[in-house]
Amino acid sequence: MAQDIRKLFKEESKVSNETMSKGHEARFLQKLEAELPQHKQSRSMFSMLSIAASIVILLGLAIGAYMFYEGKEAKLVDTNKEMASNLKSLGDISPDLKKVEDYYLANINLELSKVELNDDNKELFDSYVIRLEELDKEYKRLSVELTQSGPNELTVSALIDNLKLRLNLLYRLKEQLKDLNESEFGQDNV
Numbered sequence: 409m410a411q412d413i414r415k416l417f418k419e420e421s422k423v424s425n426e427t428m429s430k431g432h433e434a435r436f437l438q439k440l441e442a443e444l445p446q447h448k449q450s451r452s453m454f455s456m457l458s459i460a461a462s463i464v465i466l467l468g469l470a471i472g473a474y475m476f477y478e479g480k481e482a483k484l485v486d487t488n489k490e491m492a493s494n495l496k497s498l499g500d501i502s503p504d505l506k507k508v509e510d511y512y513l514a515n516i517n518l519e520l521s522k523v524e525l526n527d528d529n530k531e532l533f534d535s536y537v538i539r540l541e542e543l544d545k546e547y548k549r550l551s552v553e554l555t556q557s558g559p560n561e562l563t564v565s566a567l568i569d570n571l572k573l574r575l576n577l578l579y580r581l582k583e584q585l586k587d588l589n590e591s592e593f594g595q596d597n598v
């Protein structure tokens with residue numbers, strides 16, 4: 409089994425000098441093509457390109473959807489700001505009604521600033537704040553109605569009544585807080 413390596417190299421040089429028959433390479437490539445068709449390789453390449461194209465399309469759709477909804481949200485915010493800035497108030501109807509509105513709003517803010525909030529009266533205050541928020545939403549709804557349908561006696565009186573109700577609610581809150589403080593002060597002395 410063991411052979412002299414020098415002898416193998418000498419025989420090798422004799423073989424390499426020989427030329428191949430004509431058409432040998434073409435026959436070899438045909439046999440190779442029959443055993444290993446190239447279209448299998450193109451299929452794998454095609455499937456890889458399909459996957460890559462699908463990923464690119466999905467990313468494009470996701471970015472497009474994001475941009476679409478962002479734009480829609482921005483338009484909604486702009487519409488709400490525009491609508492809020494175009495709302496009419498009592499002051500837009502007449503100077504006398506503006507004085508009435510300013511009087512009530514100033515008193516409401518004054519009474520809110522006078523409220524002393526502590527742990528004992530927080531629950532009572534929160535319940536009144538919830539009611540005030542409901543009245544504020546109703547006031548805004550009435551302002552939208554005033555803007556859309558124009559001034560009429562019912563809408564104007566409803567806006568004024570809303571302001572009166574808010575102020576009266578704050579007076580009641582102040583009264584209840586005063587009673588609560590007096591009752592706690594009375595209990596402390598006993």
